[in-house]
Every structure is written in structure tokens, then in C-alpha cells.
Amino acid sequence: MPMPTTSLDRRRFLAVSAGAALGASALSACATSVNSGDASTSKTTLTVMSVDNEMDKKTIQAAEKALGVKITYVRFDQTKLNAMLAAKNPPDLVRGLGAVDTPYFAARELMENLDPYFAKSSVLTPSDLDPVNDVWRFDGHQQGAGPRYGMAKDYSQDQMFWYRTDLFDAAKIDHPSATEPLSYDEWLDLGKRLVKRRLGKVKVYGLSATALGNFSPLMGMTASAGGSLFAEDLASVDFSSPEALKALTWLIEYTKADIGPNLVNPNPDGWDWPAYQAGRMAMAGDGYWFGGAISGDPKAPEVSRFAPAPQFGATRISPSFGATGYWIPKSAKNKDAAWKFFEWYFAGQPAKDRASGGWGIPTLKSLRSQMPQGTAFQKQAFEVQQRELDHFKVLTFTPYVQLAALDATLNQTLPQMVKSGASAGKVADKLNSLMNDQITKGKQVLG
Structure with missing residues (x-):
């Protein structure tokens, strides 16, 4: 039987999260660290919780130019994230490991169901999604089924x-x-x-x-x-x-x-x-x-x-142990703008750059041909990896x-x-x- 997906109130969430140690003062600090708007302009402010080597200054500037938004970057910290979620003042986008994060946050109704967004998108279509993205699905009982709650930026089959x-x-x-x-x-x-x-x-x-x-x-x-x-x-x-x-x-x-x-x-x-x-x-x-x-x-x-x-x-x-990507919290304030970031980051130039860089398998099947094959080393790795794709399997993690x-x-x-x-x-x-x-x-x- 699928487990219940009752939403947590603030006290109950903190009781079982790393954020429990923060207390009310830390919650207040986390809440005020997020810029929910820019008083001097009409631009939307998109708050992204990520890591330095992925959300660097160059990437932030490119996102702001492409999307016409202001990006506020928050360095990823699990304790801070749990506290921000409990305070109902989360980032608009959160970096996460789909393979292990999805059941935990989806079961607590903290993740936005992205199926309606995928259904309307002309660049992120379910038919083009690599099967690894199924780790970002959870139906209350198992991964690989149910709504999509996020998407991987790239991935590896981690026991190779x-x-x-x-x-x-x-x-x-x-x-x-x-x-x-x-x-x-x-x-x-x-x-x-x-x-x-x-x-x-x-x-x-x-x-x-x-x-x-x-x-x-x-x-x-x-x-x-x-x-x-x-x-x-x-x-x-x-x-x-x-x-x-x-x-x-x-x-x-x-x-x-x-x-x-x-x-x-x-x-x-x-x-x-x-x-x-x-x-x-x-x-x-x-x-x-x-x-x-x-x-x-x-x-x-x-x-x-x-x-x-x-x-x-x-x-x-x-299997893949990470399938690292992004998700949108259910209580995020700028979900539509966050989805535009999804389309740019997962299907636009950043995705093409990642695919050709050799740091992971692209998560759109249409980008696999851009994986590097120019040298003997790259060709050998590409051929081994292509054969391995047939043996990928989603492993369900506990919520x-x-x-x-x-x-x-x-x-x-x-x-x-x-x-x-x-x-x-x-x-x-x-x-x-x-x-x-x-x-x-x-x-x-x-x-």
C-alpha cells in the first residue's frame, strides 16, 4: 500500500530534520536571507539553492540575461534547506539528488508536481527524457512511477x-x-x-x-x-x-x-x-x-x-546514485519563473555545454550525440557507456x-x-x- 503523504507542519518537520537544532532564530535568519523581490526594478527575483561550482558568477549572469530575472544564490546546506522549507519560505529552485531525495520530500508534499509544466513545454518533452529522470518520480510507493518532481542535469551509472x-x-x-x-x-x-x-x-x-x-x-x-x-x-x-x-x-x-x-x-x-x-x-x-x-x-x-x-x-x-538536478518547492513564490530556468538550464545552451564536456550523460536523449568522441579515450568511454545504458535500473529509496x-x-x-x-x-x-x-x-x- 502506498504510504500517506500528509504535509508536515513546522514543528513536526523540524522534529525529524537536521533543521531541528536551528531553533526560531535560525529560521528567521534563513527567511531573511532570501530576496523575494527587487524593489528597484520590475524583475522577478529567482532564488536558487545550489553549489558554487555549478551556480558560479558566469552561470548566474547567463541565466539573468537569458531569462530576464535577478538570481539570488544561496549555497546549498541541508540544515538550512530543511529550516527554510519548514518556515514555508524556501528557495524557488533547489539542487538535489533525485535518486535519494525524491521520496523523502515528495512524501511530505514539499515538492511541486511538474507534470503540468512538462505537458505544456515545447523543449522538455517526456518522450525526450532519459530514463534516469524517472528517479525524480514517486507515486507514494515506489520511484519510477507517479508525478515528476524534478529533473537531472546529467548523470552517471555510478558503479562503473x-x-x-x-x-x-x-x-x-x-x-x-x-x-x-x-x-x-x-x-x-x-x-x-x-x-x-x-x-x-x-x-x-x-x-x-x-x-x-x-x-x-x-x-x-x-x-x-x-x-x-x-x-x-x-x-x-x-x-x-x-x-x-x-x-x-x-x-x-x-x-x-x-x-x-x-x-x-x-x-x-x-x-x-x-x-x-x-x-x-x-x-x-x-x-x-x-x-x-x-x-x-x-x-x-x-x-x-x-x-x-x-x-x-x-x-x-x-544504477545511478545521484541523478543530480533541480526541483521546485511546493511553497516557492516564483514557480513559473523557476520553470523557465528549467527549460533554459536543461534544454538550452547550459545543457549542450554539459553534454559536450564529458562530465556526465545528458538527460535529454536528443543530446547524447553531443557526448565527446573526438579522441580514442573519449570514443572508448562513449562506446562502453552506450552499452551500459541498457542495464540502467531505478532503485527505490525510502521516504x-x-x-x-x-x-x-x-x-x-x-x-x-x-x-x-x-x-x-x-x-x-x-x-x-x-x-x-x-x-x-x-x-x-x-x-
Whole structure:
């Protein structure tokens, strides 16, 4: 049965959001930080909550010129967003991760249903939308169905990986296939063979498998094994199921092996590129977007190749953990102007620039031909990616708790239990207890 989608009042929303700690003074500050109009002109002021590298000065100026509006930029902060939503004074546009944000905000009736806008648009038509945009749909029970609440700006299938041929050749190891996926056990074994240590410390990572978090990859691995981390009603997780336990056991073994950045020994760089660029990482578990960084380097493209997502079983899937894009809050003040931004940003020149830059797969099918193919490196990556599109699948996330909370539980629990030598079964029991308590509390708020 679909869960209820009762709207939250201010007190109930704050009780289960990061904004609870802000209190009334923070709510007041957030509300006054938004410019809801420009007294000196007749221009509409569009408030956009995003991140610096996407909503930079150049992009803001281009948007203002193209749309005839004034842009007020608010740096993304989850606590601030939750507080602004609770105060019913949200931004007009919010950057979000469709794969995990949609159920949470849609179930609380905080997102505007964009179906009427898509129906009238001449440039953003449902028939041209890449299937990844279905993660921005939610019918109260599952993602991939129901109204559209947002759109991805670009995306990657995030369990695919890049590898350096020079490090494989130096170790006299055959390159991974560009057409047939490795098993997760094969991938882990390669990482163990490629790691290099000196005086007990890792000098060259063999494999980076958790650059995009830990909970989302576990969802993907469990689905690849033929199961689901979440129960059918999305009201609980079960790490003890055969499929989920298989995935969790793999993550524990990867962590214990210390062949790449992990929860016990995290990456001091914060992300994979510095080590990969310097030849200190043989395999980087990052999707197509990582090719944008590789392309910008004078040497890395010559020794870099792209490979399909590893698999656990016969159920071959290749999900997206982000599908980053934008959505319009239900209580936004300038929804029509926000939609004009949608059309410009997702179908206009910004979308064409993103498509040709190699930092992600365009989310309009009509723009796929603009993905870079000018070099041997780009052509190889493009061909591998095109074949992988057939294996994309929407994974439904729970509406009762945010991803950050579940990742935080993993981050706090797994290192302690790995160091203590706890079995995978005991780790599963502990995660089930902690996470299901979080989910239950979130469900109680929705009623």
C-alpha cells in the first residue's frame, strides 16, 4: 500500500530534520536571507539553492540575461534547506539528488508536481527524457512511477569504474573487458593484486570502491545479487537477507583488505582524482562523470579506460546514485519563473555545454550525440557507456529518512565492528537495529 503523504507542519518537520537544532532564530535568519523581490526594478527575483561550482558568477549572469530575472544564490546546506522549507519560505529552485531525495520530500508534499509544466513545454518533452529522470518520480510507493518532481542535469551509472592501463601492465595483469562485467569477487581480487605498499602503508591504491558513499553502493550490490535492502513497504532495511549479507560481507572484506579508501582508512584527498591522476590508484569506482577530470589532464587519457559495473549475480543492473538536478518547492513564490530556468538550464545552451564536456550523460536523449568522441579515450568511454545504458535500473529509496542519516550510521558503526572482528552477521544485526529505529521514527512523523 502506498504510504500517506500528509504535509508536515513546522514543528513536526523540524522534529525529524537536521533543521531541528536551528531553533526560531535560525529560521528567521534563513527567511531573511532570501530576496523575494527587487524593489528597484520590475524583475522577478529567482532564488536558487545550489553549489558554487555549478551556480558560479558566469552561470548566474547567463541565466539573468537569458531569462530576464535577478538570481539570488544561496549555497546549498541541508540544515538550512530543511529550516527554510519548514518556515514555508524556501528557495524557488533547489539542487538535489533525485535518486535519494525524491521520496523523502515528495512524501511530505514539499515538492511541486511538474507534470503540468512538462505537458505544456515545447523543449522538455517526456518522450525526450532519459530514463534516469524517472528517479525524480514517486507515486507514494515506489520511484519510477507517479508525478515528476524534478529533473537531472546529467548523470552517471555510478558503479562503473575507470582503470589505469599502465598500472595493470606493470603488474602483468590483463585489462578488464569493455563488454563483459567482472564479478565483485573478481574486482576485489584485482584490487588486492594491484595494491602497492611500503613500510606497511598503502602507496598505490588497488581499488577505490566507495568514493560515492557506502549505503548507495550496498543498495546497488544487493540489487545485483537479486535482492533489495529495503522491504517492499520501504519501512525497514534487512542486511540479514542472503543478497544484502553478500553485499555487506564484500564491503567488510574490502575494508579489512585496506586496498583502497575505506571507512577505517579514508582518502585524505577527499575524492579519487588526485591519487588517480598521480598514478597512485589503479581502479576508480566512479561513473562516466570522472572522465571529465581525466580528459582535462595531458597524460591521464592515454592510460585510462572505462569498464562496466561489476555484478554479483545474473541480475545485471547499473544504477545511478545521484541523478543530480533541480526541483521546485511546493511553497516557492516564483514557480513559473523557476520553470523557465528549467527549460533554459536543461534544454538550452547550459545543457549542450554539459553534454559536450564529458562530465556526465545528458538527460535529454536528443543530446547524447553531443557526448565527446573526438579522441580514442573519449570514443572508448562513449562506446562502453552506450552499452551500459541498457542495464540502467531505478532503485527505490525510502521516504522515511534521508540518505545522510543512513550513511552516518554506517560510518559510525562499521569501523568499530570491523576493528573488533565482528562477523558480517553481527554487523548486519546492528545495522538493522539502528537504521530501522531511524526509519520507524520517520514513519511515525508521516503518520
